[in-house]
Amino acid sequence: MTTSLGEAAPARRRGGAATRTRHTLGRVLVTLARSVAIFVPVFLVATFVTFALRSLSGLSPARIQLGEEATPEAIARVEAQWGLDRPFLVQYGDWLGNVLHGQLGTSWTNGADISTLIVLGLGVSLSVATFALVIGVVVGFLLGTIAALRRTTWIDRAVTAFVTVVSVMPAFVVGILLVTVFAVGLHLFPSAGYVPADQGFGPWLAHITLPALALSCDVIADVARQLRGGLVAAYRENYVTGAVVRGLGPRRIFFGHVLRNGLGPTLATLGLKFPALVGASVVTEWIFGLQGFGRFANDSAQAGDVPAVQGVLVVSIVLVVAFNLVVNLVLARVTPAAQRGM
Numbered sequence: 001m002t003t004s005l006g007e008a009a010p011a012r013r014r015g016g017a018a019t020r021t022r023h024t025l026g027r028v029l030v031t032l033a034r035s036v037a038i039f040v041p042v043f044l045v046a047t048f049v050t051f052a053l054r055s056l057s058g059l060s061p062a063r064i065q066l067g068e069e070a071t072p073e074a075i076a077r078v079e080a081q082w083g084l085d086r087p088f089l090v091q092y093g094d095w096l097g098n099v100l101h102g103q104l105g106t107s108w109t110n111g112a113d114i115s116t117l118i119v120l121g122l123g124v125s126l127s128v129a130t131f132a133l134v135i136g137v138v139v140g141f142l143l144g145t146i147a148a149l150r151r152t153t154w155i156d157r158a159v160t161a162f163v164t165v166v167s168v169m170p171a172f173v174v175g176i177l178l179v180t181v182f183a184v185g186l187h188l189f190p191s192a193g194y195v196p197a198d199q200g201f202g203p204w205l206a207h208i209t210l211p212a213l214a215l216s217c218d219v220i221a222d223v224a225r226q227l228r229g230g231l232v233a234a235y236r237e238n239y240v241t242g243a244v245v246r247g248l249g250p251r252r253i254f255f256g257h258v259l260r261n262g263l264g265p266t267l268a269t270l271g272l273k274f275p276a277l278v279g280a281s282v283v284t285e286w287i288f289g290l291q292g293f294g295r296f297a298n299d300s301a302q303a304g305d306v307p308a309v310q311g312v313l314v315v316s317i318v319l320v321v322a323f324n325l326v327v328n329l330v331l332a333r334v335t336p337a338a339q340r341g342m
Contacts, residue, residue: 035325043317047099050313051092054306060084061108082108095310104311109303114311117296122278122315124194125285125293127204129277131212136219137270143220144227144266149254151232159224167221172283175214179287182210192289211288215277219270226269230262237261264331271327275319 062078079085083094098105104114147159183191189210195203234240235258243253282294293312300308 032325032329035321035328039321039325042321046317047096047314048092050310050317051095052088053310053313054084055088057304057306059304059306099314104314105307107300107305107308109305109308114308117308118293118311118315121291121293121296123196124290125278125281127194127197128208128211128215128281128284128290128292129274131205131208132215132277133219133270133274135212135216136273137223139216140220140223141227141266143224145231147224147228148231148235148262151228151235156228159228163221163224166217167225169217170283171214171217171281172287174217175211175284175287178210178214194290194292211281211284211290214284214287215281219273219277222269222273223266226266227262230265231258232262234258234262267327267331271324272320274323275316278316278319 060075060079061082061084062075076085083091095105102115104118106112107114107117143159143163147156150156179191182188190207191210193207195207197204239257239261240253243257248256278293281290281292282298284290285292285295293315297309297312300312
């Protein structure tokens, strides 16, 4: 009888682990299916509006290539070469098919492949934005946690004041200060330029550190504020009182109950942060001499290069949806409310 009971206990544990694994996998698949179901119509509507920009703008490759004094016959000939004389829906269908195959068209200004140009700029911007996000999450997490654990004390007030100051400082101002102090004054980092990671990790990291620090200020502020608010609210819940009554230690209460329940708003905030960092880095890229995605978007818009602008918008849409999908999957896995289907 004792042997049977001893064998039954490990079997029950294995069965419980398998059940939890299936439950977790089911939650992830449901979240993935919901995200995809939302993504498809959003992507179609967004791409349709994006493609309609050319008609709404009134811009034409003929105006760029031939100038404002071009004759109507010359304009019609150039537009026919670009296929712009076909019905709008036919043009959209062909363009969407190419987009689904990773082909974003040809630039009106120089005839270059837009996908290639975007990939080159996106590599720079993704490097800076990813490092900025890491800095923002780590520093913001530490500040938010310290403020929540020392709530209503001078430490909480000091963190709140620091976060407030950081949140109102524009990235280009921070960038100029960083260049002045760490590049020109102390000569610790290069003041401009970019080195790909395949040419050396050290030079690559040195060139992206200052622009990443400049971009991370907004992330630090948002993460710290959201995390502090979420943790303070979680500490007021009844399950924390119950954990204290049961004799659980402060560390176990924080990591087992407070952090998991208070992390949701912070993760939700991060859903839009990464794509925003990639798209809003144009001024920072100018300061640090980076030929990134944001600068390419700005140059394309100023030149009236509609296919390039359309390509930028499509990539931005994909970045927003993809990063939000990742955040939703993490939320479904980490937060208890998501696990309960709330």
